[in-house]
Amino acid sequence: MDDKYSSNVISGGKLGRVEVPNARLTRYIVLLLLTKMLKALGIFESYDLLKVVHIVQFVFILKLGCAVILLFFQKPFSTGKMVAKRQWIKILKHAVISSIISLLGFFGLTLCGPLRTLLLFEHSDVVVISLLSVLFTSSGGGPSKTRGAAFFIIAVICLLLFDNDDLMAKMAEHPEGHHDSALTHALYTGIAFLGVADHKGGVVLLVLALCLKVAFSTHSRKLSVEIGGAKRLYALSSLVSAMVLLPWVTVLSATTESKVESWSGLIMPFVMIIFSVMILDFYVESICTAKLEAPRSARYGSIFLFLSGLLLANFWTHPLTDQLRAMSKPGQQASTEHVLSGGVLVSACFFILSDSILSSPSKKGQKGTLVGYSPEGIPLYNLMGDALQHSSQSLPRFIKDSLKQILEEYDSRQIFYFLCLNLAFTFVELFYGVWTNSLGLISDGFHMLFDCSALVLGLFAALMTRWKATRIYSYGYGRVEILSGFINGLFLMVIAFFVFVESISRLIDPPNINTVMLAPVSVGGLIVNLVGICAFSHAHSHGASKGSCSGHEHGHSHHGHGHGEHGHSHGGHGHSHGHGHSHSPGGRGMNANMRGVFLHVLADTLGSVGVIISTVLISQFGWLIADPICSLFIATLIFLSVIPLLKDACEVLLLRIPPEHEKDLNFALEKVQKIEGVLSYRDPHFWRHSANVVAGTVHLQIMSDVVEQRVIQQVTAVLKDAGVNNLTVQVEKEAYFQHMSGLSTGFHEVLAMTQQMESMKYYKDGTCIM
C-alpha cells in the first residue's frame, strides 16, 4: 500500500513540471502585490465615484484616459504594420464587447460594493477555464480540481445566501425615478423580474460578466496576434470604445443634469483609477505572466487582490483612510455600506482556496491508463485514451434513440406514459403553488417528484432488461428487473415507515389542517393514479397471459394458484394478499419490476383516497383525529402489500428453488433417478435467474457402460418439463473420479491416500474384481 502511494507521489510531483524557485522571482511577486493593492484601492475609489458620476460617463472617461496614455506609450499608429480595414471592423467588435463587459462589471460594482466585486469578478482566465472544464466535461483533472470547483460554488452560494448586507435593503427601496439612464433602468427591472434582491442580482450579474469576460479574452487572443500584440490591440480597442461611447455620453449629458459639483475635483481620482486599474494592472499582469507562468501569477494575483480587498474593506470607512479618499463626502450613511459580514469573510476564504487549487497546473500524467509493465518492471501508461473517447453521440440523437427504445416494449411504454402524466401533474401543481404562494401545494409537488423517482427506476430497469448479455452479465440483464422490484419494495417500506412515524406524532398532537386546497389536489392525484392503476393492471394481466402461453408453464399454472389459495386461507393478512394476487393470477415469479411500480401507484392512490376521506371527515364533523388515523391505516396497508413483493424478490435474489417449480423439480429428480444407467445425482442447484430464465445445474453419476449423451438428453428433457430452461448437466462415470484423483495428486493427497489404503485393505479385493 505504501509503496503504491509513494510511487504515485513520485510520478505525480517530482516528474511534473519544475517550478522556478521563488527567490529569483521575488521582485515580480512584490510588483504583483503592489499592483494588486493599487488596483483594489482603485476599485474602492471608483465605487465612491460611481455614486456621483453616471456609469456610462465613468466608463467613457476611463476608456478615453486609458487610450490617451496608451497612445502615448504604445504609439500604435506609428509603429507596426498598417491595420487593414477588415481588421478595423474586428477591432470595433472587440471594442463594443469590451465596453459592454466593463459596463456590466461597473454596474455590478454599484450593486454589490467593491469587496464583493473584487471577489467575484477578478478571477484570471486560467481559474475560470479549469472551473468550467470541471463542471461541464468529464475530464476535469482529478479530485483536487473537483474540490476547487466545489469551493468556488460554495463561495458564490455563501455570497448569495449568507451575506445579509444591510445596505441592500436600502438600495432596494430606490424609487424607480432615481435611476439615471435607460441602461441601468433596464438592468434594474431585469433583476427585479428575477425576484431577487438587488445585491443578489449583482452577484449573479457579476458571475455572468466573469464568464463573458473569460470567453471574450480567450476569443480575442487570435485577433491580438493578427493586430500585432496584445498591447497594441488594447490601445486601439480602448480608443475605439471611447469613440463608440462618445455619442451616448453626449446625449446623456445633454438630457440629464449632472450631480457633480465640480469636475476639477475629480481629476485626481480619475487619474488614479485609470492608472491603477487600467494601465498598471495590464502591464504588470503581462510581465508577470511571462516571467512567472500564467498559473502562478494567477494564483498570487488573486490572493493578493482578495487580501488587500479585505483589508481595505475593513479600513475604508475608518477615519485614518480619509486622507486616502479623494472624495470627502458628507459621511451620513457611508459607514453602513457593504460592511464586512461573516458570509463575505467565509466566501473570501473559499475563493482564495478555490483559486489556488484551480490555478495549480493539472498533472496530466496521472490520467493515463495502465497498459502493462515493461521488461524492466516500469509501469507503462496509455495517455491516448482521453483523445479517443470523445466520439460520444450527440445529446438529441441519444434522447431520440432512448425514446425509441422505451416506446418499443409494452412495459416501458406504460411506465413512460404514466411518468409523463405524473410529471405534468406535478409541474402544474408546483407552478400553481408558486403562483398562489401556497406552501402545501409546493411541498406536495416535491412529494410527487420524490415518488416519480421510483417510476424512473422502474423505467430504467425495464430498459436495461432488454440489453444483450455481455461477458460480465453472462445470463443477460433480466435479473435487473428483480433487483429493481426489490429496491422499489424497500422504497415503499421506507415511505410506509415515514408515514407511520408522522401519523403517530400527529396522533399525539393533531395539527390544524387547512382543507381548502386539499380536496381538489387530492382528487386530481387520485384521477392520475387511477389512470396508472388501469394501465398497470392491464400490463399485469398481459404479462400473465403471455406467461401461461409458453408451453410448460401452462400445465403448472394451477399449481401456483392453488398454492396461493392455500396461503390465502392461512394468512393472517388476507386482504393484502388479495391485492398482490388478484392482479397476478398464477404469476408469482413474473415481472417484479412492474409489480413494484404497480404497488407504488397503488400506494399513491391509497394516499389520495385517505386524504379525501379525512378531508370530508374534518370539514363535515371536525374530527381532526381522522387524518392521522387515515394515514396510519394507509401506512399499514402499504406495508402489508409490499411484503409479498419483497418476499418473492428475496427468494429470487437468494437463489432459492423457485417455489412454483418445487414439486415438479422434485418429481423430475425422482424421474432422473429412474433413468436407465443413472446411479445417483449430487449438487442439484435450481434457481430462477430472471422472469423467464430458470437455471439449473446437476451432477449425475452413471454406470460405466451407458452413453453420456443419451443420459444428458433424457435428463434435459425431464428437467425442461419441470421448467428448467438453462441447464448444465455434468455426467460422471467411474473413470472421471479415477482421472480426477490422478490429476490432483499432490504430496498431501498421496499421503492421505496411502494412509487410507493401509487402513482399508479390505476393499482392495472388490476393486480387483472390477
Next chain:
Amino acid sequence: MVAVDVINFQDSDTPLHRKKQETDTYVLWSGPPWTLTEQGTIHPFRKTHKSFLGKFVQEFNLVASDRRSWKILLFGVMNVICTACLLMWCNSTNSMALTAYTYLTIFDLFSLITCLMSSWVTMKKPSQLFSFGFERFEVLAVFASTVLVQLGALFILKESVERFVEQPEVHTGRLLVGTFVALFFNLLTLLSVKNKPFVYVSEAASTSWLQEHVADLSRSLCGIVPALSSFLLPRMNPFVLINLAGAFALGITYMLIEINNYNAVDTASAVAIALMTFGTMYPMSVYSGKVLLQTTPSHVIGQLDKLLREVSTLDGVLEVRNEHFWTVGFGSLAGSVHVRIRRDANEQMVLAHVTNRLHTLVSTLTVQIFKDDWTRPSLVSGVLPAATLSASDYGGASGFLPPASSKQAEELDPLTSTPTKPSSPPPEFAFNTPGKNIQPVVLPSTHQHRPYNLGGGLGVGAGLGMGARLPSVQGYRTSFSAAPHRYGSNLLPSQTSQYRP
C-alpha cells in the same frame, strides 16, 4: 465443492453392497418432497406467520448460543436506545442535519444485524431449498442496508428542498450533545465490533468520492509532513470517514447558528450529509448488487479467460460456450460451462481435465460435455476398453448400447438448452459416413500433448495392437494408470453420503 475425491465407487464393491446403497439413497431422495430436509433447515419465508415467528425465535436462539454474538446484541440494544434518544432530540431541535446524522446511527443498527446474520450464515449448511448455501443472505443484507440508508438520504434531500422554501427555526440546545453522542456511539460500534461482511465490501468496492478527496488531501499533506504517511496514506475506512465528516458539518452548523443565527446552514449541512451518505454507500450497493445480479466479477475475468483458453486447447475440445461464472457469497465463485468435444474424444477424460483446470478458481463447478451427432455408431467407442492396458482403467465402457434410432431426431435439440453462438465453427469430425472415421494408424508417441502424457508409453502397445485411433485417449493418460485399484479402494462408506441431501 467439487468432489474431486472419489465419491462413488460402488462399482468396485460387491454387487450386493451396491444395491443396498442405491436403495439407501433412493429412500432419502424420494422422501416426501422437500419436507424431510425442511425440518432440519430453516428458510426465513414461511407460508404462515406463526411458523415464521417460531422459526425466527429458533434461529435467534441458535445465533444467541454463540458467545460472540452477545456482544453484537449488546451493541444493538445500546444502538436502539441511542437512536431513540437521538430521534427525540431531532424532534426537539427541529434540525434536519441531526436527522441526517441519526440515519447513520440507524445504518449502524443495520450493519449490526448484518453482522448477526453473517454469524448465522456460518452456522448453516446448504439446504435443499437454498442449495448454494446461505452466504447470499449476507450479500442481500448488505445490499438492503446500503439501499435503505440511501433512500433515507433521498428523503432527507426532499425534506431539505422543502425547507429551503420555508426555513423553520432550529434550536441548538441539544444539537452539539446529539452530535457527540452519535459520533461516539458510531465510532464505538465501528471499531469494536468486527463486522466481516461490511469490512469486506468496503475494501472490495471502488472508492467513494469522499475517500478520493481525503486521499488526495492527505497525499498533499504528506508531501509537507512525511511522518504522517503511515497514518494517512492507507485507504480510509469509509464509515469512519463519513461519521467524522458528518460530525464536522454538524459542528459548523452549530457554530454558525449560535453566532449568526443562520438557520439555513442546518439545511445546507443536511444536504451535505445526505450527499456524503450517497457517495459512501453507492459503491457498496453497486458491488453487492452486482453479486446479487449473478455477474462475473470483473477482477477475475482475466484469470478466467486464461483458464478458458487453456481449456479450449485441450485435446478433443472444439469449443467452450455458455460459460456462466458468478459469485455465490462474498468470494466463492460458482459457474457452469458447456464444452463441445470431438466425436471420438473421451468424455470423462476431457471432463476431468476441464474440471481440474477450472476448479482452482471456481469452487462450485458444473461442466456439461456434449458431442454433435453422437447417435451415429462409432467404431472407436466399441473397441475402446480393449485398448487400454488394464481393463479397470476405463472399465465398463464395453457395454455400449446402440442408440434407439426413433428418438434421435427430436432429442438432439434439447441437448443444448441454450442456443449455440452463431460464431461456433462446424464440427470438425461430424462425418456422415462411418468409413471416413477410420483414419490411418496414428502412433501415440507422435501426439503433441506432452504434459498430459504422464503415463509414459504405457499406451503404445495397445494403440498399435488395436489399429484403431486412440490418440486423444492416450494423450490424457494420467499418472495413476498403474494402480487403478488403489484409488478405487480408498472409498469410505461415509464418503458416499456427501451427495445425500
